[in-house]
Amino acid sequence: MSTTPTTSESREAGPVGPDKADLQPARLTHGSLPRRAAPGVLLAAAVLGAALWLLGVFGPVAATLLAAALYTAGLYLWSRSVEGARKAFDRFVTAMVTSAFLLALLPLVSVLFTVFDRGFERFDAEFFTYSMRNVVGEGGGVHHALFGTLIITGLATLIAVPIGMLTAIYLVEYGRGRLARYITFFVDVMTGIPSIVAGLFAVALFQLFLGPAARMGVMGAVALSVLMIPIVVRSTEEMLKLVPNELREASFALAVPKWRTIMKVVLPTAAAGIGSGVTLAIARVIGETAPLLVAVGMTTSDNFNPFDGRMATLSVFSYTQYASPGVPPVFSLDRAWAAALTLILIVMVLNLLARLIARFFAPKTR
Amino acid sequence: MAKRIEVNGLDIYYGNFLAVQGVSMTIQPQSVTALIGPSGCGKSTFLRTLNRMHELVPGARVEGKVVMDDQDLYGADVDPVNVRRQIGMVFQRPNPFPTMSIYDNVVAGVKLNSKRMKKADMDALVERSLRAANLWDEVKDRLSKPGSGLSGGQQQRLCIARAVAVQPEVLLMDEPCSALDPISTMAIEDLMMQLKSEYTIVIVTHNMQQAARVSDTTGFFNLKAVGEPGGLVEVDATDKIFSNPSVQATEDYISGRFG
Numbered sequence: 001m002s003t004t005p006t007t008s009e010s011r012e013a014g015p016v017g018p019d020k021a022d023l024q025p026a027r028l029t030h031g032s033l034p035r036r037a038a039p040g041v042l043l044a045a046a047v048l049g050a051a052l053w054l055l056g057v058f059g060p061v062a063a064t065l066l067a068a069a070l071y072t073a074g075l076y077l078w079s080r081s082v083e084g085a086r087k088a089f090d091r092f093v094t095a096m097v098t099s100a101f102l103l104a105l106l107p108l109v110s111v112l113f114t115v116f117d118r119g120f121e122r123f124d125a126e127f128f129t130y131s132m133r134n135v136v137g138e139g140g141g142v143h144h145a146l147f148g149t150l151i152i153t154g155l156a157t158l159i160a161v162p163i164g165m166l167t168a169i170y171l172v173e174y175g176r177g178r179l180a181r182y183i184t185f186f187v188d189v190m191t192g193i194p195s196i197v198a199g200l201f202a203v204a205l206f207q208l209f210l211g212p213a214a215r216m217g218v219m220g221a222v223a224l225s226v227l228m229i230p231i232v233v234r235s236t237e238e239m240l241k242l243v244p245n246e247l248r249e250a251s252f253a254l255a256v257p258k259w260r261t262i263m264k265v266v267l268p269t270a271a272a273g274i275g276s277g278v279t280l281a282i283a284r285v286i287g288e289t290a291p292l293l294v295a296v297g298m299t300t301s302d303n304f305n306p307f308d309g310r311m312a313t314l315s316v317f318s319y320t321q322y323a324s325p326g327v328p329p330v331f332s333l334d335r336a337w338a339a340a341l342t343l344i345l346i347v348m349v350l351n352l353l354a355r356l357i358a359r360f361f362a363p364k365t366r
Numbered sequence: 367m368a369k370r371i372e373v374n375g376l377d378i379y380y381g382n383f384l385a386v387q388g389v390s391m392t393i394q395p396q397s398v399t400a401l402i403g404p405s406g407c408g409k410s411t412f413l414r415t416l417n418r419m420h421e422l423v424p425g426a427r428v429e430g431k432v433v434m435d436d437q438d439l440y441g442a443d444v445d446p447v448n449v450r451r452q453i454g455m456v457f458q459r460p461n462p463f464p465t466m467s468i469y470d471n472v473v474a475g476v477k478l479n480s481k482r483m484k485k486a487d488m489d490a491l492v493e494r495s496l497r498a499a500n501l502w503d504e505v506k507d508r509l510s511k512p513g514s515g516l517s518g519g520q521q522q523r524l525c526i527a528r529a530v531a532v533q534p535e536v537l538l539m540d541e542p543c544s545a546l547d548p549i550s551t552m553a554i555e556d557l558m559m560q561l562k563s564e565y566t567i568v569i570v571t572h573n574m575q576q577a578a579r580v581s582d583t584t585g586f587f588n589l590k591a592v593g594e595p596g597g598l599v600e601v602d603a604t605d606k607i608f609s610n611p612s613v614q615a616t617e618d619y620i621s622g623r624f625g
């Protein structure tokens with residue numbers, strides 16, 4: 001077996017066939033490209049692509065693709081002639097993976113760029129301190145919609161988190177047999193409910209009691225919680241399953257009853273994951289539009305009472321500003337983009353919060 | 367107050383799989399009972415039935431009697447939590463609570479059950495338990511640090527301290543020294559010798575010398591054949607088992623001829 005462990009940190013790209021014939025001691029070294037080989041080839045390919053683009057031979061997209069292909073092929077061939085087949089294949093796959101990653105990143109960067117670019121037009125103090133009351137044309141803001149979103153999402157969290165967490169605790173700690181299987185199945189079904197259906201469900205539910213004209217913040221909260229519950233159940237379930245059984249047994253062996261074991265050992269151990277899971281669930285529903293449109297409607301002025309009448313929310317605000325702009329439309333459109341930017345920033349903050357929660361609650365070893 | 371445990375015709379199942387069959391033995395109070403035998407013969411399984419930890423495995427069940435204080439531990443109205451209050455356990459693998467400090471790990475039995483205790487009493491309990499487990503000197507300056515930051519052997523001694531801190535009548539130990547260095551092992555053995563004046567101790571071990579050193583009674587478990595359930599082959603005074611066992615299989619195992 002002529003093994004070829006490399007001096008560099010490369011992973012094994014494929015099995016190396018044994019070479020029984022030669023009885024010379026296995027070579028542990030092989031040639032390697034200069035340290036800046038990869039950036040160099042990339043630079044050359046990029047320069048070539050840019051030149052072809054500037055000369056008008058290719059469009060920008062074709063030139064980029066050509067540069068990427070040149071880089072991959074060039075580096076592969078060069079490496080193959082110097083470093084051998086395995087290292088060359090390693091470099092080839094690395095290039096492919098990197099390109100796929102960049103491709104996947106493209107829409108995200110584009111969306112972020114557009115929203116930031118167009119949203120900053122109206123991202124000012126007035127935007128956050130004024131509602132749309134008596135505003136036609138210029139000015140106005142999202143004071144009402146911002147707080148509407150926060151109130152409705154907060155209520156939805158209050159409904160969904162206890163239900164979701166208790167369900168997950170049941171499934172992991174108690175659930176055996178048929179009931180648990182049914183619950184798991186229906187949670188899966190719930191995950192696939194289209195958000196508009198959740199909105200219609202909330203409308204139908206409340207109209208049973210309040211008549212056909214009912215529109216309230218809490219209806220939207222119920223609709224959002226229907227979307228949130230399966231996410232909370234799933235993420236909490238995964239986290240609880242990660243808690244080693246040995247910890248439960250250690251607790252039981254100290255004569256701690258099961259419910260105390262769950263409260264004081266299992267949940268604290270999983271707290272980091274549960275916390276960040278909940279935060280991500282909030283981030284997931286905070287931008288929902290369709291269910292809020294049907295269940296909460298829209299208003300132009302402050303209404304912070306979720307049990308009384310229509311409320312504004314950022315997503316629906318953005319939608320209505322865009323769908324029915326005034327004349328000239330530019331003020332409405334600016335407001336729509338700024339509202340979208342606000343929403344994105346909130347989601348970003350929530351994601352950051354999730355990471356902080358995970359770090360803060362994680363069991364420490366030092 | 368140490369307790370005597372009498373086991374009578376115990377069959378232990380995992381679902382439909384009969385893991386251990388027909389164990390009958392008496393575990394004497396104020397003594398150390400060692401259980402030896404080849405891997406997979408059901409020593410841990412048997413040990414876990416003594417404080418009703420076995421039934422935590424889904425589908426696991428037990429037939430037969432385990433009697434302590436004239437009460438069948440598997441009687442209809444017996445609360446397993448009360449059983450475990452009297453019969454503590456140290457596991458094969460160390461399992462300190464990762465969210466708790468060293469201090470909190472030691473008094474976990476008190477704190478998790480929300481019992482009230484004066485701060486001074488609790489400090490004393492922590493020191494006493496950690497000294498008993500030969501860990502005090504190593505951790506006394508970092509009691510508020512997480513327990514999972516200790517080395518494997520230290521963690522195991524922490525778990526022993528935790529089990530001792532609730533002052534059970536009976537202490538079950540499943541290979542408590544398999545992760546320990548000789549010095550800590552000696553300390554644990556000394557601890558067992560001390561504790562046996564007040565407690566009943568049952569220890570599973572793969573270390574013959576350890577069984578010979580610390581135990582008063584030794585039980586030898588074995589599988590009759592591959593695929594058959596395990597069972598207790600013989601149980602007798604440790605001296606007798608190690609010098610003149612009455613079953614050939616025991617002698618073979620002890621002298622290293624199989625297993």
Ligand SMILES: Nc1ncnc2c1ncn2[C@@H]1O[C@H](COP(=O)(O)OP(=O)(O)OP(=O)(O)O)[C@@H](O)[C@H]1O
Nearest residue numbers: 380383385403404405406407408409410411412423
């Ligand atoms: N949770 C479980 N579910 C099903 N079968 C199990 C389970 N735990 C153990 N068994 C089986 O029960 C038998 C006895 O296992 P046990 O763990 O008691 O052996 P042991 O004597 O402690 O071995 P070791 O010395 O390796 O620790 C084995 O056949 C094992 O496969």
Ligand SMILES: [Mg+2]
Nearest residue numbers: 409410458540
């Ligand atoms: Mg075992």
